[in-house]
Amino acid sequence: MKLLITRPMTPAVEARARTEFDVEIRENTLPMSRREMSSALTEFDVVVPTLGDLFSAQVFAGAGTVRCKLLANFGVGYNHIDVEAARAAGIEVTNTPGAVTDATADIAMTLLLTTARRAGEGERLVRSGQWQGWHPTQMLGHHVTGKRVGIVGMGRIGQAIARRCHFGFGMQVAYQSRNVKDLDFPAEFTPDLHKLAASVDFLVLAVPGGAETRHLINAQVLEAVNSSAILVNIARGEVVDEAALISALQSGQIAGAGLDVYEFEPKVPQALCNMENVTLLPHLGTATEEVRSSMGHMALDNVVAHVAGRALPNPV
Ligand code: NAP
Numbered sequence: 001m002k003l004l005i006t007r008p009m010t011p012a013v014e015a016r017a018r019t020e021f022d023v024e025i026r027e028n029t030l031p032m033s034r035r036e037m038s039s040a041l042t043e044f045d046v047v048v049p050t051l052g053d054l055f056s057a058q059v060f061a062g063a064g065t066v067r068c069k070l071l072a073n074f075g076v077g078y079n080h081i082d083v084e085a086a087r088a089a090g091i092e093v094t095n096t097p098g099a100v101t102d103a104t105a106d107i108a109m110t111l112l113l114t115t116a117r118r119a120g121e122g123e124r125l126v127r128s129g130q131w132q133g134w135h136p137t138q139m140l141g142h143h144v145t146g147k148r149v150g151i152v153g154m155g156r157i158g159q160a161i162a163r164r165c166h167f168g169f170g171m172q173v174a175y176q177s178r179n180v181k182d183l184d185f186p187a188e189f190t191p192d193l194h195k196l197a198a199s200v201d202f203l204v205l206a207v208p209g210g211a212e213t214r215h216l217i218n219a220q221v222l223e224a225v226n227s228s229a230i231l232v233n234i235a236r237g238e239v240v241d242e243a244a245l246i247s248a249l250q251s252g253q254i255a256g257a258g259l260d261v262y263e264f265e266p267k268v269p270q271a272l273c274n275m276e277n278v279t280l281l282p283h284l285g286t287a288t289e290e291v292r293s294s295m296g297h298m299a300l301d302n303v304v305a306h307v308a309g310r311a312l313p314n315p316v
Pocket of ligand 1: 077078097098100101104152153154156157158176177178179180206207208209213235236260261283284286
C-alpha cells in the first residue's frame with residue numbers, strides 16, 4: 001500500500017506515517033499542480049490531500065487508470081474535492097471533523113474582538129511610534145459584551161462560537177442553518193438570512209464552502225446588515241462576494257470585517273489591506289501544533305481503517 005501525503009506535517013504525524021506506512025511526503029508547501037494530482041491518483045493507493053489541492057472532475061477524468069481508492073483529506077472542509085467525481089472514479093473521501101472545532105472557534109473570537117476593539121489598528125499605531133498616549137476619546141471601538149451575534153451555519157464550529165459568545169460574553173445568539181438545532185444554550189433560529197443580517201451586531205460565517213454556499217453573503221445581504229455591524233468569516237472565502245464586501249466597507253454600509261479566508265486565496269485585494277477597520281489573518285483557523293497533529297492522526301486513522309477493510313470513521 002503506497003501512501004502520499006501532499007504537504008509536510010507536524011513531526012508527530014510524519015513519524016507515525018513513516019512507522020505505519022510506505023509513505024511519500026511531498027516537501028512543497030504549495031498546492032499540487034494538476035499534473036501532480038493526476039500522477040498521485042495513478043501511482044498511490046491512498047492520498048492525503050488538503051486545502052488547495054483541487055481534485056476537480058477534470059483531474060479524475062484525465063488521470064487514466066486510477067490506482068487510488070481513498071482521498072483521506074486533511075481538514076474538515078473538502079470543497080476542493082469533487083466528491084461525486086471521486087466516487088464515480090471508485091475513490092472514497094474522508095475528512096477530519098471535530099479536531100478543528102475549538103481552534104477555529106477561537107480564531108473567530110480573535111477576529112470578532114480584534115475588529116470590534118480596533119486591536120490590529122492599535123497594535124500598528126504602537127509599533128509605528130506615533131502613539132501619543134491615552135485619552136478619553138482615543139480609538140473608540142465597538143462594545144462586545146451583551147451584544148447580538150448572528151451565526152450563519154450552526155454546525156460544530158458555529159455552535160462552538162455561539163457557546164463562547166453566550167457563556168463568555170453574555171451575548172444574545174441568533175442563527176441561520178438548514179435545520180433547527182437542539183442546543184444547550186439560548187439561541188434564536190432565524191431562517192431568513194436577510195432578517196438575521198438586519199438584526200445583529202456581529203454576523204459570523206461558519207458554513208461549508210462549495211456551490212451551495214458560494215456568494216451566500218452577497219450585495220443584498222450586506223445591504224441588510226446594520227451599518228454598525230461587523231462581519232466575521234472563518235468559513236471559506238467564496239461564501240462572501242468579496243467585491244460586494246469591499247464596496248460595503250468602502251461606503252460605510254457595514255462597520256468592519258474580520259477575515260481568515262479569501263475568495264481568491266492567497267490573493268488578498270489591496271483594497272482590504274488599505275482599510276483599518278478590517279482584520280486580515282492568513283487562514284489561521286486550525287493553526288496550532290496540537291490541532292494539526294490531531295487532524296493528521298484523524299486522517300491516518302481513516303487510512304488504517306481503509307487498509308484493514310473496516311468502515312471508514314469519517315466518510316463525507
Ligand atoms: P459542520 O458541522 O458540517 O457545520 C456546517 C453547518 O453549516 C451545518 O450546521 C449546516 O447546517 C450549515 N449549512 C450547510 N449549508 C448551509 C447553507 N446553504 N445555508 C446555511 N447553513 C448551511 O461543519 P464544521 O465542522 O462546523 O465546519 C464548517 C466549515 O468551516 C468547514 O466546512 C470549513 O470550510 C470551515 N473551516 C474553516 C477553518 C479555517 O481554518 N478558517 C477551519 C475549519 C473549518 P445543518 O446542520 O442545518 O445541515
